[in-house]
Amino acid sequence: MKKIHVSTGKPYDIIIEKGVIDCAGSFAVQLSTAQKACVVTDTNVAPLYLDRVVKSLESAGINTVTHIFEAGEKSKHLGTISEIYATLADFRMTRKDIIVALGGGVCGDMAGFAAASYLRGIDFIQIPTSLLAQVDSSVGGKTGVDLPQGKNLVGAFHQPLAVLIDPDTLGTLPGEFKTDGMGEVIKYGCIKDAGFFEKLQNENAWDDIESIIETCVSIKRDVVSRDEKEAGERMLLNFGHTLGHAIEKLNDFSGITHGMAVAIGMVMISLAGEKHKITPAGTTEKIAALCEKYGLPVSTRLSVHEIAEAAKGDKKTAGGSINLVLLNSIGDSFIKKTALDDLEDFITV
Numbered sequence: 001m002k003k004i005h006v007s008t009g010k011p012y013d014i015i016i017e018k019g020v021i022d023c024a025g026s027f028a029v030q031l032s033t034a035q036k037a038c039v040v041t042d043t044n045v046a047p048l049y050l051d052r053v054v055k056s057l058e059s060a061g062i063n064t065v066t067h068i069f070e071a072g073e074k075s076k077h078l079g080t081i082s083e084i085y086a087t088l089a090d091f092r093m094t095r096k097d098i099i100v101a102l103g104g105g106v107c108g109d110m111a112g113f114a115a116a117s118y119l120r121g122i123d124f125i126q127i128p129t130s131l132l133a134q135v136d137s138s139v140g141g142k143t144g145v146d147l148p149q150g151k152n153l154v155g156a157f158h159q160p161l162a163v164l165i166d167p168d169t170l171g172t173l174p175g176e177f178k179t180d181g182m183g184e185v186i187k188y189g190c191i192k193d194a195g196f197f198e199k200l201q202n203e204n205a206w207d208d209i210e211s212i213i214e215t216c217v218s219i220k221r222d223v224v225s226r227d228e229k230e231a232g233e234r235m236l237l238n239f240g241h242t243l244g245h246a247i248e249k250l251n252d253f254s255g256i257t258h259g260m261a262v263a264i265g266m267v268m269i270s271l272a273g274e275k276h277k278i279t280p281a282g283t284t285e286k287i288a289a290l291c292e293k294y295g296l297p298v299s300t301r302l303s304v305h306e307i308a309e310a311a312k313g314d315k316k317t318a319g320g321s322i323n324l325v326l327l328n329s330i331g332d333s334f335i336k337k338t339a340l341d342d343l344e345d346f347i348t349v
């Protein structure tokens, strides 16, 4: 068992262990005085893992209800949150009781937001089952939902009681979502860990995915512990994301996954870094080769002009400028504040 401690305002542990989903009940009992739990999950994950989690909670003496929503990003809106609230209220859950998020990032973000807001905040346990959720979204306490106007526009910082990562659940994850999550895995190497980047180059990440998850979670833990509310260093996690989000938006969030768009964004911004003599020549080639190795695209038919225009509408722009994440070298990143008016020029190579 790997235990990674996160010392945010409310500290918690991330447990990485095969089969840990069968221990949800004992963790809930150790960490809370809950008498009731609501397991929130989606229609794909429910038939695979819900019974095991419910059984574990019930055997630990916790009275459990389930809430299953239609899988997919399209469910990530306030309507679903309202339905989750109804399940919690009908089950007469109190502030002592807990929510368990069992699923990918969509599930974790929504169950976490329901936990952050129901009765002004109750505890929740994350059991992430997609690669993206295991290496990224379940760590750091960001929760939320989309609005018709944009992604993740409503939410809260709400740290979980614990994160239970069971690498065995990845065995049922469809290939496209495995590839998608690798975009974030490669990102961690780029921004913080050249040795990890080399490991991804020289080995097959899937041969030892448990240690890959551990490294990613440790990197994210270090960053969010130092900057819980994204005032500075946490922005480094957005490497490839400013342009990636723009590419996702221009594709109407369909046909291209988040990880694919981030891969293209990482390659574009690294190339811009090379042009400005910030990033050493040849870096982009290495990043692109690694993305391709794990099945991710590295270019788009969209024009730089279109991407720059779409990026200017990003929710993370502030006061006429945008924070771009650039590489001094692989494993060493920094934030460069760039005027929106200069963005297109900066990324044109």
Ligand SMILES: NC(=O)c1ccc[n+]([C@@H]2O[C@H](COP(=O)([O-])OP(=O)(O)OC[C@H]3O[C@@H](n4cnc5c(N)ncnc54)[C@H](O)[C@@H]3O)[C@@H](O)[C@H]2O)c1
Pocket: 042, 043, 044, 045, 048, 071, 072, 073, 076, 103, 104, 105, 106, 107, 109, 129, 130, 131, 132, 133, 136, 137, 138, 139, 140, 141, 142, 143, 151, 152, 169, 170, 171, 172, 173, 174, 177, 180
């Ligand atoms: N909170 C954060 O810090 C943060 C960070 C990054 C991304 N996110 C959010 O995460 C979401 C994307 O997460 P995602 O890619 O996990 O999406 P997702 O939750 O939709 O999961 C992807 C797909 O895989 C299925 N699935 C999940 N685990 C499975 C398993 N073990 N076996 C079979 N199928 C499984 C799901 O049903 C879904 O169809 C986005 O909404 C994004 O905004 C949040």
Ligand SMILES: [Zn+2]
Pocket: 184, 241, 258, 262
């Ligand atoms: Zn991402």
